[in-house]
Amino acid sequence: MKKSNVRSDFDLPEVEEWLRDYRNFEKRPEASMLNLERMKVLVEHFGHPERFCPCFHVAGSKGKGTIATSVAAILTEAGKKVGIYTSPHILHFTERVRSGDGPFEQKIYHSALEELKAGMKELIQSGALDKSLVTWYEVVTTYAMLVFRRAGVDYAVYEVGMGGRLDATNVILPAAIGMGLIELEHTEFLGDTIEKIAFEKAGVFKEKVPITSVPQVIGARTVFAKKAREKHAKIEYVPASTGNYFQIDQEVARRMVRKVCPDVSDQLAKEALAKVSLPGRYEKVFGIDGFSNIPYLLMDGAHTEKSIFEVMKRMKVEGDGGVLVFACAKDKRVESIAKEIFGSGLFSKIYLTRPGEWKEADLPRAEKAFRMAGYEGIEAEKDYTQVIKDAFEFANKNKSPVVVLGSFYIVAEVKTVIGQS
Numbered sequence: 001m002k003k004s005n006v007r008s009d010f011d012l013p014e015v016e017e018w019l020r021d022y023r024n025f026e027k028r029p030e031a032s033m034l035n036l037e038r039m040k041v042l043v044e045h046f047g048h049p050e051r052f053c054p055c056f057h058v059a060g061s062k063g064k065g066t067i068a069t070s071v072a073a074i075l076t077e078a079g080k081k082v083g084i085y086t087s088p089h090i091l092h093f094t095e096r097v098r099s100g101d102g103p104f105e106q107k108i109y110h111s112a113l114e115e116l117k118a119g120m121k122e123l124i125q126s127g128a129l130d131k132s133l134v135t136w137y138e139v140v141t142t143y144a145m146l147v148f149r150r151a152g153v154d155y156a157v158y159e160v161g162m163g164g165r166l167d168a169t170n171v172i173l174p175a176a177i178g179m180g181l182i183e184l185e186h187t188e189f190l191g192d193t194i195e196k197i198a199f200e201k202a203g204v205f206k207e208k209v210p211i212t213s214v215p216q217v218i219g220a221r222t223v224f225a226k227k228a229r230e231k232h233a234k235i236e237y238v239p240a241s242t243g244n245y246f247q248i249d250q251e252v253a254r255r256m257v258r259k260v261c262p263d264v265s266d267q268l269a270k271e272a273l274a275k276v277s278l279p280g281r282y283e284k285v286f287g288i289d290g291f292s293n294i295p296y297l298l299m300d301g302a303h304t305e306k307s308i309f310e311v312m313k314r315m316k317v318e319g320d321g322g323v324l325v326f327a328c329a330k331d332k333r334v335e336s337i338a339k340e341i342f343g344s345g346l347f348s349k350i351y352l353t354r355p356g357e358w359k360e361a362d363l364p365r366a367e368k369a370f371r372m373a374g375y376e377g378i379e380a381e382k383d384y385t386q387v388i389k390d391a392f393e394f395a396n397k398n399k400s401p402v403v404v405l406g407s408f409y410i411v412a413e414v415k416t417v418i419g420q421s
Helices: 013-019 037-045 064-077 106-126 136-151 194-204 218-230 245-260 266-273 305-318 334-344 363-373 384-397 408-418
Strands: 055-059 082-085 097-099 155-159 176-179 211-213 235-237 283-285 297-299 322-326 347-352 402-405
Touching: 013 106, 013 136, 037 106, 037 136, 055 064, 055 194, 055 245, 064 082, 064 155, 064 176, 064 245, 064 266, 082 136, 097 136, 106 136, 136 155, 176 245, 194 218, 211 218, 211 245, 218 235, 245 266, 245 305, 297 408, 305 334, 305 402, 322 384, 322 408, 334 363, 347 363, 347 384, 384 402, 384 408, 402 408
Parallel strands: 055 155, 055 176, 082 155, 176 211, 211 235, 297 402, 322 347, 322 402
Antiparallel strands: 082 097, 283 297
């Protein structure tokens, strides 16, 4: 196996190096990081870059990335210049802040960084911001806004990082709002019921801004209805009969764009959506270097019961399965996930590990959950690089596909180890 040879135009090492001084929720989450006041100071200081152009806002527990990427794809197909902000990135920092066609020109990223650095220095020296409290995500969100303004985009698409009400992106005033599926997730920060989580997600609702949502359970719908009434906003639900979860997410995107850009035809949207693929979301890779006997590699960052269920359902339809590499963060409901995976009957061998260096994991708990679910002969090891190598060697020997689930971070590690960039 070889390490990935990363293309330099996809990476911004100087940005990532400078950002290391800020608190990072993705690596070490703390409740104190959830605060919109610092973002308000930031956008005010930089002349409200979030108001530079009309924008779209996408929240939810699942499907946010698909909806946001699909909105950007339709607008790009229609000849619009688009900026899109999503998280997390899998291999390249520019996956977070990019155009509808891929990374912006390097000079745009560099000039926006200089503007950001100068502004942050002024804010910290003046005492307007305490650097020890400012978060990595707040700074990156501001950076995305500055990049989009310097690029002169026609539209910007922002995906919520976590929750909604206190997410750094919630300083924007969007033209349309999209809502993915609501599930129990990040319960220590968002609440331990669907209703509490839906309340946090509905925090992105704005006065008279239309909302388009995937089908939701009654608890979430009740919360959404109340919040929409308070905001005098109309909410539309895509019918469950639209198709699978991916097709439903894309239909949300199509309807969002139609509300803002009615001149975009359904045919153009259909053509744009047919081209959409997202890294780490039911992503298939064929012809893996050094492993000619592995038919394909299937990767999905699914990490909740519902998302795992949807992936299993699609795998059955498409005839997928094989050797599983699974890793999830400590806060995931691994017992329910393990039961879902075992019940699918799709996997001949299970490899368990950690989702990389930064996400805290509980490997003994995960191993116990998979054994209690019914699996025997599980390989469990905290050295994720070794686990990936072992899984690929086993799959190659047995001419089996490899499936990677549980976290976008383990997807990133697999891509790095096998040389996918």
